[in-house]
Amino acid sequence: MIGIAYDGSFGLIVSNGTKRTIVPVDKSDKEIFEILKEYLGEEYVAKHSGKFLTILGTLREAVFLNHISRIEDPSLNGKPIVIDLQIASTSITYVIPSRIIYGAVEKTNKNGEVEVVFPGGEGTIEINDLVNLKLIGARDTMVNYFLREKFGIHKDSPITVSEYRTAYYLHVRPPASELRKKGKEIFDAKSYEYKTYSLIIVTDEPLNLVAGKKIRILGTPVPSPKDSKLVIFAWHIDFPEEKESFSVDALMQLKAKLDSLGSLEAKVDWILENFEKYSGVVKRRNVALATLLTYFSPLYVEAFGKRERGWMLTAVVGDTTTGKSETVRLARELLDAGLFVSGEAATQAGLVGTATQVEGKGWFIDWGYLPLMDSRLLSVDGVHKLPKTVWASTAEALREGMIDIAKAARARANCRTRTIFIANPLSESYTTKDMNSFIYPVLALATIFDVINISRLDLAVFTIADEVKPHEIRGAGEPDPDFYLFREAIRWAWSNPEVEITQEALDEIVRASLRLYEKYFNNIVPLVTIDMRYKIARLAIALATLTMSTDLNKVIVTEEHVRFVEQFLDREYSRVGLDQLAKGESRELTADEFSALIGDIAERIGLDVDKLLDILRWMAVKGNFTRDEILQKFGIAEKNQLRPLLSELTGSGLIERKRGFVASGKLIKALKKIEQREEMVKCEVLVDADIIVHLEKGSYGPFKKGEIIEVPESDFVKLEELELVRRYDKSEDESSEEYPPDYIWFNEDRPS
The missing domain is CATH 3.40.50.300 (P-loop containing nucleotide triphosphate hydrolases)
Structure with missing residues (x-):
């Protein structure tokens, strides 16, 4: 309903949900109250007139602080301030007296007449009165003492609390846009240390204090009555984000x-x-x-x-x-x-x-x-x-x-x-x-x-x-003026x-x-x-x-x-x-692909291929294993060999991180293939035949006489039995001349 505006001078933001205005506080109380009645209704204004007068009176004397750290300036102690904060904690709630009734104290004199020693009455604690701080968390005896001290109540006068108000104790931080650590401390974009401060809010209405909410308070920095630590005592709180709107x-x-x-x-x-x-x-x-x-x-x-x-x-x-x-x-x-x-x-x-x-x-x-x-x-x-x-x-x-x-x-x-x-x-x-x-x-x-x-x-x-x-990373130029309108667009987007x-x-x-x-x-x-x-x-x-x-x-x-x-x-x-990573993981490696991959990894980390294969076989048999177990079993260097090895194997999908490491199905299948891989036989085709022969390890054909092909040993035996191929002998390709290739001929001696 009531907020505080500041653009070099203070004003009251008055809103009834359908319309909104800002009233400069340098207007007279009468003018301001007429506007308040127009927006909020006479009954509401009459009920809260005391609070409104307190806000106006202190706001006219207040200083606007652009950062919470400035409350540490001793010259501001006890002076009214307006400051923007962010709720940084849960809150502790207290209920304290705001209005009391105290009874008269009577005494019978020597003549038997009853005399009033102390008249009864009522007392109201203003919302910005520092006695509110003394009442927070105090035992009943101390509350009684503070009230008697405040109103000068006779020690024998009975006190009854007729009205209460709520006090909230919480931590707040400065609203920040950027935070960086310097040494052991964290600083914001204004180069102030980013730390929490204690805030006590005294209010006659319940508040919904949610973590992260930005608030604007009217209050004063004071020493706590209990331990003299600096606290902010606030008697008005505003939620500016709820009143802000986009254009x-x-x-x-x-x-x-x-x-x-x-x-x-x-x-x-x-x-x-x-x-x-x-x-x-x-x-x-x-x-x-x-x-x-x-x-x-x-x-x-x-x-x-x-x-x-x-x-x-x-x-x-x-x-x-x-x-x-x-x-x-x-x-x-x-x-x-x-x-x-x-x-x-x-x-x-x-x-x-x-x-x-x-x-x-x-x-x-x-x-x-x-x-x-x-x-x-x-x-x-x-x-x-x-x-x-x-x-x-x-x-x-x-x-x-x-x-x-x-x-x-x-x-x-x-x-x-x-x-x-x-x-x-x-x-x-x-x-x-x-x-x-x-x-x-x-x-x-x-x-x-x-x-x-x-x-x-x-x-x-x-x-x-x-x-x-590097020289291409930085550019230059002025953006279109309309581009800056995205500052309004984000406020709209975040309004859901x-x-x-x-x-x-x-x-x-x-x-x-x-x-x-x-x-x-x-x-x-x-x-x-x-x-x-x-x-x-x-x-x-x-x-x-x-x-x-x-x-x-x-x-x-x-x-x-x-x-x-x-x-x-x-x-x-x-x-x-x-x-490519998805393709590599979804399909099985061939024996040749696996051998090539292992060779590359071994070369990169400086490990013998056979030793790497031993490590992989051990991983497959072991199931789950740890870094320490690998070091103990194979004695490889931790920094230069083990760490890059685990990174390479994880990246290739051969092992997975699961409470340590575990061999993947991809590794186990690849190891089986390489263990089962037969020696390949190079052979020469003996006939021209337009046929396809299906064998255990593959299908072959059509056949062309003189063609050189490679087949697994077991399939070669079958093809040889069918008289389709014979083992290729490289020596038969060499020159059949009786003279060596580098023999020097004279023209008259060269054979015809």
Whole structure:
């Protein structure tokens, strides 16, 4: 109903749900109250007139702070301030007196007459009175003492509380756009340390304090009465995000611009071309498009009779200095939305949250980045620096959109968080590794995430250093002025507009998911999974929203959007060899292919081929095995041989990670083939015969006399019995002359 506006001077935001206005506080109380009555009604204003007067009085004296860290300035102690904050924890709720009735104290004098020693009365505690802080968490005897002290009540006067108000104790942080770790501390984009502060809100109305919500408070920094620690005491709270809205005119202007371009391809091209001009990062359109699609993904998808998550999970993996982090960071800057965090600042507790004990107040939860960015977007740069256990612990929360912490304090929070993971590939020694050092670049993804987290990704894009020359990464130019309207578009997209997926689009989603699944499914890098239709639906809705396929009442998804998404995925995944990886896993290796592969691996890691075959045979017989068992059994070098060996065998699908390692069916079948392989016999065909002979190891024919062929030993015996071939003798091809080939003839001696 009442909010605080600031654009260099303060104003009251007055709204009744249908209309809204901003009233400058430099108007007279009478003028302001007339406007309040017009919007909120006389009865409501009369009931809360005291609160409104308190807000107006303190707001006229208040200072607007652009960062919470400024409350540490001692000159602000006790002065009214307005500041924007983000709720960072669960809250502890207290009930404290706001209005009391105290009785008269009478005494009988010497004459037997009753005298009033102390008259009874009523007392009201103003909402911004510091005595509220003393009452929070105090024992009854101390509450009684503080009230008598406040109102000068006689020690024998009975006190009755007639009205109560609520006080909330919680932790808050500064709203941030970017976080980086310097030394042991984390700093935001304004170079202030990113830390929590204590906030106490006193209110006459219940509040819904949800993790991650941005709030604007009117209050004052003061020392806590209990321990003198700095706290913010607030008597008015506003939720500005609930009052913010997007500009319909700006959206219509952006839509008109995009519609004028014609085809969907032209619209996407215009967006990416202008993003290159804005960011200066060129030839990274795959990263830019993936980032924008993630930003514009819905909160939920309703399709195929189910309601599934809509928030996208995206990975950007590639070589260092290829513009991947810069692209994501500048997309955040363009849209003025989301949070960009460096990997060093993203521990498990930092991502999820942790239980915290506050002396005298008990346990509660300080939430991490994922719940704090609920329904918004989180980009984590350098996730390769985090152990895989971090993602294992957050995988379910990312999928379900809910974090449940059950420790000393138990709480749940939404984390329906659009997430972008940015990473460099890792070697077995956990150093960065070049994308081109992988047989298929897509295998880089498996060095960062386990198969469960890979399967939950909606999209992965890749950057390879030699695809772009260093001087080509930076571009120049000014974007179209209409391009900046996407800042309004993201606010509209995050308001969760209704989505309509046409029946043609739904049919195309099913067909596209089947085509992609057939081409790309594998167990090593399972980006394309059995639930691919929901991944495509998320991407298609995001694309439709990004390209303003809407009447502003709902987003309309067509089969054109689905086809574009399929082509984008097909192009990106085939570029990094996901199709080849799938083919290699789905078919068995021939004995020759297996021998060639083993030879290549042995050469790369400096191991004898026969010893490598011994290791593989042992793996196949052992079943499950560990690194230590291999080292103990075969005595190979851990860093230079074992680590790269396990990486090569995993990447080739010959072994799998399952509580250690296990030999795959592919390895066992290949070993059987090489063990059963017979020596090949080179033989000469003796007859011309237009026939086909079917034998145990193969079929042969038609036969042409004099032709040289190779057949397995057992089949050669059968063909020889049929007098179709004979063993080829190379010596018969040599010259039958009685003179050696290098004999020097004189003309007159040369035979005719």
